[in-house]
Amino acid sequence: MDAGRRRGVPGSLLLPAARLALAPVLLMQGRRVRGIAQRLPEAAGPREAVAGTGGQALRVLLVGDSAIAGVGAADQREALAGRLADGLARRLAAGAGSVHWRLVARTGATTADAIALLDQAALASGGGIAADVAIVGLGVNDLTGQVPAARWLRTLDALADRLRERHGARLLLFCGLPPMHLFPLLPQPLRWYLGSAARRYDRALAHWTLGRPGCAHVPMPAMADPALMAVDGFHPGPGAYAVWGDALAGTVLAELSSMESAGAAASPRDAARPGLQTAPMRAGPAGGGAAKIDAGPRT
Numbered sequence: 001m002d003a004g005r006r007r008g009v010p011g012s013l014l015l016p017a018a019r020l021a022l023a024p025v026l027l028m029q030g031r032r033v034r035g036i037a038q039r040l041p042e043a044a045g046p047r048e049a050v051a052g053t054g055g056q057a058l059r060v061l062l063v064g065d066s067a068i069a070g071v072g073a074a075d076q077r078e079a080l081a082g083r084l085a086d087g088l089a090r091r092l093a094a095g096a097g098s099v100h101w102r103l104v105a106r107t108g109a110t111t112a113d114a115i116a117l118l119d120q121a122a123l124a125s126g127g128g129i130a131a132d133v134a135i136v137g138l139g140v141n142d143l144t145g146q147v148p149a150a151r152w153l154r155t156l157d158a159l160a161d162r163l164r165e166r167h168g169a170r171l172l173l174f175c176g177l178p179p180m181h182l183f184p185l186l187p188q189p190l191r192w193y194l195g196s197a198a199r200r201y202d203r204a205l206a207h208w209t210l211g212r213p214g215c216a217h218v219p220m221p222a223m224a225d226p227a228l229m230a231v232d233g234f235h236p237g238p239g240a241y242a243v244w245g246d247a248l249a250g251t252v253l254a255e256l257s258s259m260e261s262a263g264a265a266a267s268p269r270d271a272a273r274p275g276l277q278t279a280p281m282r283a284g285p286a287g288g289g290a291a292k293i294d295a296g297p298r299t
Contacts, residue, residue: 022189029190040232042107043070043079051082052089052098059130060085060101060252061167063114063159064137066299067178069105070241072230076103078238083245084135084252091253102129107299110141111155118162133252134169139177139201140299144194149204156208160215171255173248174209176219177202178236184226185233216255221247234299 062068062081070079085099092098104121106113114136122128136159142152156174163169180186181195206217221243226233228240236244 022193026190026193029187033185033187033190040071040230040235042066042105043073043076045076045082047076047081047103048101049076049082049085050098050100051085052092054092054097056092056097057100058088058092058097059132060088060099060135061129061131061133061163061169062101062103062105062135062137063118063163064105064135064175065109065114065141066105066107067140067236068103068135068137069107071107071299072232072235072237073241074238078241080137080236080241080245080248083241084248087246087249088252091249102131104129105137108141109138110145110147111138111152111159113141114138115155115159115162118159122166129167131163131167131169133171133173133256134163134167135173135175135248135252136163137175139205140180140198143177143197143201144299149201152201153204153208156205160212164214170214171252171259172215173218173252173255174205174215175248176205176217178220179223182224182226183234184229214259216251218248218251220244 062084068080070076070081073079076082081101081103085101088099089097104114104118106117109117118129136156138156138159139152142155147155160172163172177198179195180198181191183191183194186194202217202219206219209215209217223236223240223243225239228237228243229235230237230240
């Protein structure tokens with residue numbers, strides 16, 4: 001729970017007030033963090049691949065910023081995309097399925113940037129990237145760029161429409177914002193401010209997914225151990241990607257199974273495709289008027 005709530009101060013009032021009061025400090029710390037932050041490259045390796053050898057293909061499209069692009073890992077095989085694909089392939093019953101994944105992500109991407117990237121990738125692919133499942137990891141750069149939450153959610157609406165209508169995704173999973181209050185790179189009070197803002201964004205995201213068929217909010221798994229972070233103290237490291245990818249794989253198949261059990265309406269294309277049989281699920285291993293704050297590195 002946010003400190004302001006414990007003291008009876010509504011969070012919607014606390015953060016704008018704190019931003020006004022702390023603006024000079026936050027601005028100075030944000031600039032300093034940008035200056036000292038180690039700039040890590042995106043994970044090397046192909047941005048589309050196949051995991052598993054079964055005949056029933058599950059098509060997964062990942063869209064996002066630096067965490068989705070694998071910053072903090074040396075290769076895509078140990079980044080989120082590779083870990084997720086491996087986790088899904090292991091869970092598909094009796095080797096009956098394979099996972100065909102595609103990555104559209106860039107360091108520093110806001111949600112609006114991601115829509116442009118997706119459109120460019122679709123054009124380069126001849127008009128579309130077919131997907132059954134879309135994984136979206138965005139929001140940190142919108143937050144640090146001070147995009148109001150309401151505007152951010154409207155942009156997510158546009159992204160969700162594209163993923164469903166142009167790419168055929170029937171399940172859209174939106175990853176929760178990371179626990180920025182635990183990022184070793186960030187000094188106080190910048191860490192507190194960004195952590196509180198991230199939790200507010202995440203609550204808004206969770207509420208936004210409610211009532212939207214085929215959409216779900218997936219909180220980040222608990223990863224409090226600093227050893228799981230990358231050497232820059234800001235991005236996930238290989239250990240964090242392993243935990244995140246495996247947990248996300250379980251969620252993907254659980255959500256698909258739930259949709260099928262509920263008799264979710266399927267498009268003619270989906271109805272013609274045989275359902276993927278999954279192995280039993282296993283727990284994965286683990287405001288206004290304020291000065292603009294240059295808050296932290298782009299992710």
